[in-house]
Amino acid sequence: MRSMSPDVNPSFQELFGHPAQVAVHAPGRVNLIGEHTDYNGGFVLPMAIPQQTHVELRRRDDRRVRAFSANKSQAGEILEFELGAEAAGKGWLDYVQGVTHVLQREGHTLSGVELRISSEVPLGSGLSSSASLDVGLLRALRAAFSLPLDDVQLALLGQRVEVDFVGAPVGVMDPMAASIAGLGVALFLDTRHMNFERVPLPPGVDVVIINSGVAHNHSAGDYRVRRAECERAAALLGVPQLRDLPEAELARTERLPDPLGRRTRHVVTENARVLATVEALRAGDLKRLGQLFYASHDSQRLDYEVSVPEIDLLVDLAREDSDVYGARLTGGGFGGSVVMLARDGTGTAVAQRISERYAARSGQRPAILLPQPTGA
Incomplete structure (x- = not known):
């Protein structure tokens, strides 16, 4: 576990000694209308916002995951865990652990990775910072390991990270918005049947x-x-x-x-x-x-x-x-x-x-x- 000053915002290269292999991002969202309807099987109307969560990743040859968050409230050290030994209760690292746990439980093969995470989506703002992180992590791992997952499947996995591992009983709207919504276009989503339409x-x-x-x-x-x-x-x-x-x-x-x-x-x-x-x-x-x-x-x-x-x-x-x-x-x-x-x-x-x-x-x-x- 490597500590550093919270005022320092190191690059991936500075953190891990080599460049990232994958760089992806996922947006936060604003829900225009349809609150607390998604976990009741109803309709929602979110829209992506410009603020993004950014994830940089490089594969490792072992089963060690090393992750760094550049967010001021979370930054300061590289946190680590072993694939297959994920255990909740480690703050923001639970989202990383939840993603690897859910993917492995679904039968996807992973190796260890190094991660640098940064986000413009403010925490606790009602703009889905956690779903943005989930989807960003899933996109990075999909790219790094060529996982056969489409964007809707990513969203469903993101929901399971929150519900099954983090312990937040959220609906499917937030990860769906982070995965498939766009700017300036409302995502009209039927959360029961997972039908959706983009409405300008x-x-x-x-x-x-x-x-x-x-x-x-x-x-x-x-x-x-x-x-x-x-x-x-x-x-x-x-x-x-x-x-x-x-x-x-x-x-x-x-x-x-x-x-x-x-x-x-x-x-x-x-x-x-x-x-x-x-x-x-x-x-x-x-x-x-x-x-x-x-x-x-x-x-x-x-x-x-x-x-x-x-x-x-x-x-x-x-x-x-x-x-x-x-x-x-x-x-x-x-x-x-x-x-x-x-x-x-x-x-x-x-x-x-x-x-x-x-x-x-x-x-x-x-x-x-x-x-x-x-x-x-």
Whole structure:
């Protein structure tokens, strides 16, 4: 285990004494709408963002994996483990261990590797930094070992890394977005059947993403509780998943014990909002898109209870801004980021003034992720 100053950001050559053989990247994502629907078999609408996770790799002749993270919060030493001896509980290295563990369990043959990882996707931002890392690692190993895996298979393996090894009960949306989504194009995904379609964003709109500065953690308790509540509600309603409850039968949720009725109402109405958003995108109906964004946020705040005061403040500031069509919490909640739709050409100014007002009123240090600041 080699330690170094956290202020040093060595290259792959400096770390390992030779150049990398493979260099790949995978994006973070913003979910335009469709929150907490993926693990209920429903619909989602994510989009890739410019921020990427970068993975450099070189094969070794033994079974040793040596990995270095250039992220400031993680940097400082090369961490190591042996293939076949992966054991959870080692922080960020668990994602590397999870990837090699899942691949080997699927029958893929690996040797040891050296890895350098760096990422522009902020941790705990609701922009899927972990799925971006999973997919980046899987892409690097696919390239290095000529693994016969397509992009959808990579995404499914990435989900299993999170669920089976890291212990975060996430749905399939995040790795699918990191694996197959694009910039400026919404990925309309049916998470049950894995059917997907790329829907272009209409002209006349800027996507704005502001990180609240309040970090979240999908492997923590609240996210697990929401998923368990959904499973309990589906069992009481006699449906396989909440996706299977028609919106016309929402009255049935009134007989569920609180908060299960409200959790169900969010999932059912959010699925409907995804479908309505796809129609509005195709029609270029920006006013309707904004209404759907605000309705989604209100549902997350009141029925699903995954928002926090800082996120609500960002959305309230967006409501007060005449250049904003709509805004909502994006990601799993309990912190993270807000996504907004602004008038064409106003995104940078909107992000700046809302961030300034938010910082003054919350005491938090927000970060503008999109539009990317000059020089980013």
